[in-house]
Amino acid sequence: MSALLEVEDLRVRYATRRGSLMAVDGVSFSLHAGRTLGLVGESGCGKSSLGKAIMRIVDPHSGAIRLDGVDIGRLSGRHLRPHRRRFQMVFQDPAASLDPRQRIRRALEEPLAVHGRGDRSERRDRVREVMAQVGLHPEMADRLPHEFSGGQRQRIAIARALMLEPSLIVCDEPVSALDVSLQAQILNLLADLQASRGIAYLFISHDLSVVQHLADRIAVMYLGQIVEIADRAALWRSPAHPYTQALIAAVPRMAPERRGLDRTRLLPGDLPAPQDPPPGCRFAGRCPFATRLCREQAPRLAEIAPGHAVACHLHTAPDAAPGGAAAPSLPHFLQKDTVQ
Amino acid sequence: MSLSTPTHGGMPGGILQRLMRTPGLRRLRGSRALLVGLLLLAAVVAVALSAGLLYPGDPRDMAGPAGTWPGIDARFPLGTDMLGRDMAAAMAHSAGTSLTVGIAAATLALLVGIAAGVLAGYFGGAVDDVLMRISELFQTMPSLLFTIILVVILGPTTASISFAIGITAWPQIARLVRAEAVRVRRLDYVDAAVTLGMGHGRIVLLHVLPNSLAPVVVAASILVAQAILSDASLSFLGLGDPNGMSWGSMVGAGRPMLRTAWYMTALPGGAIFLTVMGFMLIGNGLNDLLNPRTPVR
Amino acid sequence: MSLLEVEDLTVRFGDAVVVDRLSFSVEAGETLAIVGESGCGKSMTALALTRLVAPPGRIGGRVRLDGLDLTGLPEARMRAVRGDRIGIVFQDPMSALNPVLTVGEQVAEAVRAHSPLGARAARARAAELLDLVHIPDAHRRLDDHPHRFSGGMRQRVAIAIAIAANPALLIADEPTTALDVTIQAQILCLLDELRRDLGMGLILITHDLGVVAETADRVLVMYAGRKVEEQDTPGLFAAPLHPYTRRLMGAKPRLTLGEPPPRQRLQEIPGLVPLPGAIPPGCAFAPRCADADAGCAAVPPLQRHGRAAVACHKVDLAARAPRQIPRWTDRSQWRAAE
Numbered sequence: 004m005s006a007l008l009e010v011e012d013l014r015v016r017y018a019t020r021r022g023s024l025m026a027v028d029g030v031s032f033s034l035h036a037g038r039t040l041g042l043v044g045e046s047g048c049g050k051s052s053l054g055k056a057i058m059r060i061v062d063p064h065s066g067a068i069r070l071d072g073v074d075i076g077r078l079s080g081r082h083l084r085p086h087r088r089r090f091q092m093v094f095q096d097p098a099a100s101l102d103p104r105q106r107i108r109r110a111l112e113e114p115l116a117v118h119g120r121g122d123r124s125e126r127r128d129r130v131r132e133v134m135a136q137v138g139l140h141p142e143m144a145d146r147l148p149h150e151f152s153g154g155q156r157q158r159i160a161i162a163r164a165l166m167l168e169p170s171l172i173v174c175d176e177p178v179s180a181l182d183v184s185l186q187a188q189i190l191n192l193l194a195d196l197q198a199s200r201g202i203a204y205l206f207i208s209h210d211l212s213v214v215q216h217l218a219d220r221i222a223v224m225y226l227g228q229i230v231e232i233a234d235r236a237a238l239w240r241s242p243a244h245p246y247t248q249a250l251i252a253a254v255p256r257m258a259p260e261r262r263g264l265d266r267t268r269l270l271p272g273d274l275p276a277p278q279d280p281p282p283g284c285r286f287a288g289r290c291p292f293a294t295r296l297c298r299e300q301a302p303r304l305a306e307i308a309p310g311h312a313v314a315c316h317l318h319t320a321p322d323a324a325p326g327g328a329a330a331p332s333l334p335h336f337l338q339k340d341t342v343q
Numbered sequence: 344m345s346l347s348t349p350t351h352g353g354m355p356g357g358i359l360q361r362l363m364r365t366p367g368l369r370r371l372r373g374s375r376a377l378l379v380g381l382l383l384l385a386a387v388v389a390v391a392l393s394a395g396l397l398y399p400g401d402p403r404d405m406a407g408p409a410g411t412w413p414g415i416d417a418r419f420p421l422g423t424d425m426l427g428r429d430m431a432a433a434m435a436h437s438a439g440t441s442l443t444v445g446i447a448a449a450t451l452a453l454l455v456g457i458a459a460g461v462l463a464g465y466f467g468g469a470v471d472d473v474l475m476r477i478s479e480l481f482q483t484m485p486s487l488l489f490t491i492i493l494v495v496i497l498g499p500t501t502a503s504i505s506f507a508i509g510i511t512a513w514p515q516i517a518r519l520v521r522a523e524a525v526r527v528r529r530l531d532y533v534d535a536a537v538t539l540g541m542g543h544g545r546i547v548l549l550h551v552l553p554n555s556l557a558p559v560v561v562a563a564s565i566l567v568a569q570a571i572l573s574d575a576s577l578s579f580l581g582l583g584d585p586n587g588m589s590w591g592s593m594v595g596a597g598r599p600m601l602r603t604a605w606y607m608t609a610l611p612g613g614a615i616f617l618t619v620m621g622f623m624l625i626g627n628g629l630n631d632l633l634n635p636r637t638p639v640r
Numbered sequence: 641m642s643l644l645e646v647e648d649l650t651v652r653f654g655d656a657v658v659v660d661r662l663s664f665s666v667e668a669g670e671t672l673a674i675v676g677e678s679g680c681g682k683s684m685t686a687l688a689l690t691r692l693v694a695p696p697g698r699i700g701g702r703v704r705l706d707g708l709d710l711t712g713l714p715e716a717r718m719r720a721v722r723g724d725r726i727g728i729v730f731q732d733p734m735s736a737l738n739p740v741l742t743v744g745e746q747v748a749e750a751v752r753a754h755s756p757l758g759a760r761a762a763r764a765r766a767a768e769l770l771d772l773v774h775i776p777d778a779h780r781r782l783d784d785h786p787h788r789f790s791g792g793m794r795q796r797v798a799i800a801i802a803i804a805a806n807p808a809l810l811i812a813d814e815p816t817t818a819l820d821v822t823i824q825a826q827i828l829c830l831l832d833e834l835r836r837d838l839g840m841g842l843i844l845i846t847h848d849l850g851v852v853a854e855t856a857d858r859v860l861v862m863y864a865g866r867k868v869e870e871q872d873t874p875g876l877f878a879a880p881l882h883p884y885t886r887r888l889m890g891a892k893p894r895l896t897l898g899e900p901p902p903r904q905r906l907q908e909i910p911g912l913v914p915l916p917g918a919i920p921p922g923c924a925f926a927p928r929c930a931d932a933d934a935g936c937a938a939v940p941p942l943q944r945h946g947r948a949a950v951a952c953h954k955v956d957l958a959a960r961a962p963r964q965i966p967r968w969t970d971r972s973q974w975r976a977a978e
Contacts, residue, residue, distance in 0.1 A: 045820035060534045087540035100531035102550050114539045152912050163535065182677040183847065184909035187891035191905050209820065215900055216893035239900040253825040254895050255850030259873045269829055270822040273790040 005072070006033035007203050008057070008090075008171055013066035013076070015049070015056045024278045025064075026052035028227035031304075034220075036170060037201040041218025043211060043250070047274050049227040050207045054173045057205065058092045059083060070171065088118055088167035095176035097156035101148040107134075107159055108144040114166040129166065137162045137192060154185035161192065165200075173205045178213060190217060211254050215239060223247045226277060226285040229304060233311035243313040246270075246286050284316065292317055377628025380564075383621030387614075391438035398432035402588055406432070413606055424593075424607050425600055433588050434614055440589045441571050441618060444505050448570035451509030453563060456516025457556070463517065464524025465543070465551050475521070478514035486511040487576060494582050501584050508573045512566060519562055523555035530554075561630045568622035575615050590615045641707060643668040643841040644689075644809055648701035651681070651688045651865075656917030658684045660865040661701070666809065666841040671832070673844045673856035673873075677888075679913050681865040682845045686813045689843075690722050691715075706808060724754040727802030727840075731814040733794035737786040743770070743797050744782030747804060754805035769800040773830060792823035796830065803834060809841045810834070816851065828855050849889060853877055858947070861885050864914050864924035867942065870949040881950040881957070884909075884925045923953065 015027040026049045034040045042050045055061045057068055059075065068076035075086050094100035101110055111130045115121055121129060131141040137158040148156055157177060164172050174193070178186040190213065196202055208214050214221060215235075222232040223244065231244040242248050249270040272289045275281055284302050287293040296316050304314040313319070400406075405427040406419070413422040413430070421430035463474040481489075493507035527533060528551060536546045577583055578591025579598075590611035597607030642665035651659040659681040666672045676682045687693045689703055691710065703710040705725055710718065722728070730736050737746060747766035751757060757765060763782065770778035773796040786794055795815060802810060812831060816824035832855055835842045844855060852859055852873065859876045861869040861884065869882040880886045890907030911928040914920060920927055926936035931954045942949050943957040950957055 045822065055534070058534075058538050060537050084540040087538065090538075092535065092538045094531040094535065096531060100535050102532045102554065104553050105549075113536070113541075117539050117541050117545075154912070160535075167539075182913065183849075183888055183891050184677060184913070187906035187908045190893070191908060194903075194905070211821070212893045212895040215895055216903070216906070235900055239896070240898055249822060251895070251897065253821040255821075255824070255828070255848060255854045256895055257849050257853045257877055257889060257892075259853045259877050269825050271826075273792060273823070 007036040007071060008034040008205070009067070009069040010053075010057065011067040011069070013053065013056060013068065014064040015052045015061060016064040017052075019278065021276075022278045025227055025280075026277065027056060027063075028280075029066075030224075030227075030229055031066075032222055032229065032232060034171070034203055034205060036203050037197065038219045039197065039204040039206050039217055041214035041221040042205060042207045042224060043209065043214050043221060044224035045209060045250075045274065047226070047277060048224040049277075050224050051175055053224070054092070054175045054205060054207050058090065058173055059087075060092075084118075088114070089169050090171040090173065091164035091167065091169040092173045092175065093157070093160050093164050093177045096180050097153055097160050098148075098180075100160050101156060103148055106145055106147055107151075110148075110159065111144070111163055111166055114163060118167060120167070133162045133165050136165065136196070138188075152185075153181050154188055157181060157185075157189050158192065161189075161196075165196070168200070169202065171203045171205065173207070175207045176209065177206075179208070179210065186213070193217065211251060223250065226274060226280055228285065228314065230286065230315070231311075231313045232304070233308075237308065237311045243307060243311070243318055244286075244315050245290050245292055245317070249289075284314075296320060375628075376624045376631065380621045380624030380626075380628055383617055384625065387438055387442065387618050387621065390435050391442050394432075394435035394439060398429065398435055400432070402432040402436045403428060410600075410604055412604070413610075421610055422606055424597065425604070430607070430610060433593060434590070434610060437588045437590045437593060437611065438614070438618075440501065440584070440587045441574060441591075441615070444501060444508065444574040444589075445567040445571040445618075445622075447502075447505035448508035448512065448573070449563060449566040451506060452512035452516055452566055452570075453559065455510070456513035457520050457552075457559065459513065460517040460520025461524045461547060461552050461555060464521040464555070465528050465547050467525070467528075471521075474517070478517050481511060481514045484511075487573065490573060490577065491580070491582060494577060499577075499582055499584050501587060504574060504577060504582075504584065505570075508570045508577075512569065516559060516562060516566070519558050520555050523558060524551050527551050527554045561626050564622045564626040564629065568619040568626070571615065571619055571622070642666060643670075643706060644843075645704040646689070646701070647704075649685065649688055649703060650700035651684050651693055651697055652700070653697050653916070656915075657919070658697070658865055658916045659688060662862075662865075662867055663701075664860055664867065664870065666843060668808065668841050669835065669839045670858065671835060671842040671844055671856045673846060673852040673859045674862060675846060675849060675852055675859060675888075676862035677847055677913050679915060680862040681916070682862050683813055685862075686728070686811050686843070686845055689811060690726055690728060691718050692722075720754070723750065723802075723807070724805045725808050727805070727807035727810045729795070729798050729802045729810065729812040729815045731817050733791050733798055733818065736798040737794055739786055742783050742785055743789065746786075747782075747797065747800050750801040750804035765804075766800075769804055770797070772803075772834070773797070773800045775800075790823075791819055792826060795819065795823075795827055799827075799830065799834070803838065803840075806838065807840060809843065811843045811845070813845045814847070815844070817847070824851075831855070849892065861888075864919045865916060866924065866951065867949070868925065868951050870947075872947055875948060881948065881955050882925075882952050883929050883931050883954065887928075923951075 010033070011031050013027055013030045014025060017024050017026055030053060032040065042053065044050045052061065056063045063076050066076065067074050070086065070089060073086065075083060078086065108130055111133065112126045115126045115129060120126070130144055134141045134144065139155065139158050139162065148159070151159065177193070178189050181189060193204065194217065197204065206214065206217055218235060220232070220234050221238045222229045223246065224230065225246050231238070231242070231247045242251055253270060270289055275285070275288060281288055283299045284290070284293065284297040287297040290297065294316065302314045302316045302319060304312045305319045306312045307318050406429040407416065407423050407427050409423060409425050409427040411419055411423040413420060415422070419429050419431065421434060424430055424433070459474045459478065463471040489511050490507045493510070494504055497503035497507065533546060533550055536550055574589065575591030575594065578589045579595040581595060583589050583592045593611035594608050597604070600607050644666040646665065647663050649659055649662040650657065662685060664672065674682045674685060684693065688699050691699060693699055699711070701711070705721070710721060713721065737743070744763060744766050747769055748759070748762040751762045751765045767779050767782055770781065775781060775793060775796055786797070789797065815831065816827050819827060828851060831842060834840065846852060856873050858872055859870065860867055861882060863884050869880070869885050871881065876885065880889060887907060887909045891909055893906060909928055914924055922937040923932065923940050926932040929936070935953045940951045940953045942951045945957040948957065
């Protein structure tokens, strides 16, 4: 099966006051139609820049973004426009992603108008249809965004992304700005839409529990690079990269018996400055298992099992992991919790 | 957490919505300045509009004995000047000139400033650099001197004076609008428009421009006040329109008589003060209304 | 007597009741979590405890710290209580620090505001405090400005400022919401450590039940300005009493280690959190509650049983099988509670 979205060696560069920085540094992955790829990592890891580059909101520095075989990374302006209806985006902050002066009807008709779809009455019908799909009363179409709650605004933003019937939606932290009770509504809505319309999601989030809930395949990013990528079952069953393990260990869980666990599960330190990434493995400075090799030579993303790739010397260097890569007999961030 | 209640129904534009959502206390305080300002402005406008009716003749004609103090002769409630012209008639006719110049200059400055600011803020990069360097050029020159030079070159007519004042005032508007446009440009709804495949022109006109104008509302009234002051300065220096009367030229003309007949400068000076004050109060009142401190959460 | 005793705390803005007759207590060395969604009044509670509610807000009820009635205190003495007896940490570490002053100056200033130390001694104390919150190389970093610190480090500095005068009570209002998970874990661990070592009472205000589970001794759940449930942490997670608490737990996907669970629809809570001023009469949760019936038209009284409390017509706390609510200190009870 050929993939819907193929990203190959993508790089995104920003010029900042403190020098240029590679926000996305050689990222490759693919996403099949109707599936969800979860992209997790902490702020500054480049996950949002990656999403914006795929949406062509920022221009990639190098690499390819192929949607159904067409490299949309190289198209621009007029040539890109007809492809835009195939991939749409839902933003994090529903308060900022809708123009405060634009009535909902206008906001939803806009994509149709830009792409010259339908006449006036057809557009009206389509607005009613999509509003109903996302669970909004079509009578609300003549209101302004501030008259809606945060959850409703996110429904509107999803409706806008649906107007052109895309095959891919990039969701950039779509529930992070919402209260828990509203998160559930939006996550269920996204799952329903995928089931009924076969839309693929690139789901960007810092919230591991949400990604576990929704994603078929998960990529973990650290400082502009993917450090681990695996299918749902493999990643949660045997997370291989120490960073992935630390990330999972740090998530507060609704389990009071975890209280007062010792500090060893804490990942020390902060993200290094992205303008000046350390040589070797970028995680080495915070990794409790780092060796000299890790500090000197950057590990490459390599498969340790079918469909499960990790960029870590502990797994790939010949003498590092006794017992082979597949057996996670490595020092393990999660050891204390795995008994649970 | 904001305790403001959302408005419903069709208010056009965000400014009115924000006015409606301002908590009662601040609205009252804001509108006191606004109210006084609007009353002052209304008075000046009324005088300017009725000048032709009240004093149909040419205000430059001699009407009575020269140098009559106000309150002495019932025919001349504000007295006469050293040439025997009716001060009241001159004051009334001057109001129109001052307002026309002020508003025309401000309009020009707004048009140029908004266009330059939005383009610079939205596109950034080279466009931004070029437009902002040009605006700096205007800002670093002493603006009164530059205005004088322009008026000398173009000749002293109401139109050229308005043009000269307006063209020196646009950079402040441009900077204001640019800052807003830079902010709006980073908001997600602009990115969303990009992902829909919208062109730059449509994004600027539909999303960036309307959402960048809020601070201009306040600046515009202050701009009119500044323009009236500039016009007064020009007239005082004798560079005003020789065919019209203005408060500035009256002040200039009355200056030699300052010791013996100070009312000849004080009256037009007071009129300038009140008009400028009116616009300033409107500006400040709008500012209070549009930028209320966000309530503590 | 408890360290902090709050009785019928009420905050109103005109007709809008933001906090409605809230009563609770905090012991020294104990962590109380106040949980709720945005608009439930939890942040306003924190402000009301320190009398920082901005006008036109009005505070009612009684707040007693170590027997001292804060509600009747003149403003000048209240100012001394803030910082000296009660430390506060806010959500946003970016705006909590003054960007033009060095970190050392800001911590030293907090030290000198409540003690007669000289400049040099205050600086030494500042270094000590930064060390206490685990800022590496504390002495060398005193002269750095806040922009040289990461978000997590800034929050550590903010905590150092809050504990500068050895307060008896520390109020942390969403202290980790703006931070990444790995940094969040560090900060939560730090707060827990400081509470233990300094014997402070800690009020942790949060929307995240996971954070509650891992840091709190006791939990107070707020909805629409009212307390709907209060329990010891293990009890709350083992058997939530109020329908709102149960729904809240079901709405959040749980991270599971090992084999990922089969996908299920999340439990939605229909409708919206009511806004202050538009709180439905009777039980405020009734319009969103699956169990609600005609009886819910009256405001439910707060039922108490031991250390548990719930405000719901549908739950009869006394009639439930008398349950041993395990105490924190008894770790053998932890598994049993599940």
